[in-house]
Amino acid sequence: MIELKQVTKRFKNKAVVNNVSYSIKEGEIFGLIGPNGAGKTTSIRMMTALLEPTEGEIYINGMKVAKNNKKLFEQIGVVFELPNLYRKSSIRKNLKIFADLYGVKDSRIDEVMEDFQLTDKQDMRVEKLSKGWKQRVLIARAVLHNPKVLFLDEPTSGLDPNTQELIRRYIEKINQNGTTIVITTHDMNEVERLCHSVGFMYQGNLAKKGNLKEIIQEYKEANKGADISLANIFAIITGGELS
């Protein structure tokens, strides 16, 4: 479904992502985790063609990720770390702009607004919304066209528990409907709840990748059956560096 082949991204000779290769299966929720500056956002930007790899290639559904690949962009949805919405426009207007670009009907806008409990606030200007409500709009915008792959860059970071729960349930719901999801997060409980497989990024390298349960089992066995959490594994891999 998603395949990264020896991908490297350098900025001024510094490798932010260094010779990374992995694949993500169809219908999987893949957690890309690691401390700040590990290369997670850069990886997502490359997977969504916002950045071109210095070396290597990325494929989604057999299509090479490249700018101007119209077919690719019809199949992916992206939720960015920053709330990049039209601040002066209403929630509905923000969704309508993107619905028009995908040729999506207004009834679908109503549907996603319902999913994110935005219907009552649809005429409010985005600049008047709190972070949590903006995040709902961002995700609603990204799923308008029912993408096959959804990229979420820290979707629940800094949100209240209710909004976090709403978003997590929505992620589970669309994944059950077949959407492949790539998520970056610092919340290890979230990873344990949502993800089928994970990739630990550290200093631009893919330090560990695999099935979440198998990784936890592997570390348990290595630590003589001790009760080990994903947060412990994270600490081991990153040398105790706090994220």
Added chain:
Amino acid sequence: MVVLRQIKNEFKELVVNPAILGVIILPIFMSKVVTYAMKGIEAGFLLLCVWILFAEVMVGIMLTGPNLIEERESKTFDALLCTPLTYGKIIVSKCVPILICSLFSQIMVFVVNEGINSKLPSLLGIMLLGGTVFVEIGAIIGLLIESSKTGSAISAMVMVALYLVVSVYPSLPKWTYSIFMILPSVEVVEVMNALINSQGILWKEVGLLSAWFVILTGAIFFIGKKKY
């Protein structure tokens, strides 16, 4: 189709913003007031051409530059890049509505001062070419400058410089014209003035303005290739 939908959305956004409407209407209003106030002075059609140019530079540069910077600052540009819209289509969908506003403003400057007459159709071509060149200048500012504040200041400086130069060059020695004619604002005014005075098309100036169009279009796509 996607571009047309986006052009429609952008256009709607422009015309509901009172400040933007002000920028479009201001040249029309000012041209009438100033032309009326200068009635006794023999300025002829040149003054009218200068006001049409004012509409071109004001709308073209002042709307396009800050508009694009805002889009990049708020990262909505990135969001658009992750849709079926390409970089080129985003630029076109941003620039075309502003060009339409520029053409409206230019035509209205002519109409409120001269009425609808047979000279207007002959000016449409140069209005379109000139309008496009100034929208492109605004687009380049919008693509290169990182912050809204700096972008607005630079847009204003470029606009004033290009506009003021047309008030200066007629009073300078004739030989200096060969230098000033390189500037798009001088080319626009000279071509329009010749057309209104039935002196025919100034091919050299039209050629130079067309060269600006080609160079600026190339620059926009070069920036896109480098940055996006």
